[in-house]
Amino acid sequence: MFIRRLPRFEYHAPTSLDEALNLLAQYGSKAKVFAGGTDLFGAMKRREIVADHLINLKGIAGLNRIDHDEAEGLRIGGLSILGDLERSQIVKDKLAILADALNVIASPQIRNLGTIGGNICGAVPSADTVPPLIASGASLKLIGKKEERTVLVEQFFKGRGQSVLRNDEILTRITIPNAPENSGSAYFKLMTRNAMELAIVGVGVHLVLDNDGKTCQQAKIALGAVAPTPIRARAAEEVLNNQAIDTDLAGKAGKVAASEASPISNVRASKEYRMEMIAVLTQRAVMQAYQRIQAKSKR
Numbered sequence: 001m002f003i004r005r006l007p008r009f010e011y012h013a014p015t016s017l018d019e020a021l022n023l024l025a026q027y028g029s030k031a032k033v034f035a036g037g038t039d040l041f042g043a044m045k046r047r048e049i050v051a052d053h054l055i056n057l058k059g060i061a062g063l064n065r066i067d068h069d070e071a072e073g074l075r076i077g078g079l080s081i082l083g084d085l086e087r088s089q090i091v092k093d094k095l096a097i098l099a100d101a102l103n104v105i106a107s108p109q110i111r112n113l114g115t116i117g118g119n120i121c122g123a124v125p126s127a128d129t130v131p132p133l134i135a136s137g138a139s140l141k142l143i144g145k146k147e148e149r150t151v152l153v154e155q156f157f158k159g160r161g162q163s164v165l166r167n168d169e170i171l172t173r174i175t176i177p178n179a180p181e182n183s184g185s186a187y188f189k190l191m192t193r194n195a196m197e198l199a200i201v202g203v204g205v206h207l208v209l210d211n212d213g214k215t216c217q218q219a220k221i222a223l224g225a226v227a228p229t230p231i232r233a234r235a236a237e238e239v240l241n242n243q244a245i246d247t248d249l250a251g252k253a254g255k256v257a258a259s260e261a262s263p264i265s266n267v268r269a270s271k272e273y274r275m276e277m278i279a280v281l282t283q284r285a286v287m288q289a290y291q292r293i294q295a296k297s298k299r
Contacts, residue, residue, distance in 0.1 A: 013059050076174045116129055
């Protein structure tokens with residue numbers, strides 16, 4: 001594909017959230033915000049996105065914070081660098097499913113530049129951080145000039161490249177609620193090489209077990225790259241709920257998850273192959289989440 005130079009634009013570097021919001025209010029749909037710019041600049045070169053004004057958010061303090069609150073859970077600033085999240089011990093300890101995804105996003109160079117906010121707001125169906133966040137019940141804090149609102153990640157996407165984010169809003173924080181002690185999660189990604197690869201299929205699973213350590217009390221399964229938006233596989237979740245987890249049950253859930261997806265065929269994979277791999281990866285993710293719970297109980 002022929003890539004052209006970036007078109008001309010006016011550059012803005014606000015140092016506060018209020019200043020950034022004022023710029024968005026002033027320029028509206030003619031402006032785009034960025035931090036890493038790894039997706040935006042490529043799209044602008046391809047003329048898929050046109051912007052007369054680019055607003056760099058990196059100068060705004062406090063939007064890259066990563067911390068944990070006993071009441072709220074894990075809190076991740078929208079400007080948090082993917083590489084910083086990958087190396088964060090808090091993320092490794094509190095959200096293994098997101099750590100799984102961070103290890104397989106793009107390449108180390110891209111992870112050290114791109115932000116989690118950009119990965120979400122691009123609304124790409126194959127975004128690796130999204131299935132883990134959906135499966136974990138994460139929410140987004142969106143701040144505009146006139147109001148502030150909270151949106152669940154699973155309700156954020158409207159279509160390929162489309163979301164509920166308004167032109168005058170900025171994603172400032174992702175909050176992931178504390179998981180019960182008897183819970184576990186995992187993310188699996190199908191790709192043809194180990195770096196610089198979009199997901200062919202992405203599957204995130206979060207399980208909560210009963211006190212017996214075997215029966216699934218609640219399951220959440222999120223799929224990426226298999227529909228116009230990331231989706232919940234709710235019928236597959238029902239296969240697991242109130243049942244004792246084992247490989248056969250996980251396999252049944254995988255087949256049901258595949259039936260809920262609507263993948264396409266393209267140069268990267270056929271629809272039929274994607275359907276088959278949804279089933280395989282869902283089974284693997286369910287069993288990995290289950291095994292992580294078992295491992296915690298033996299500590």
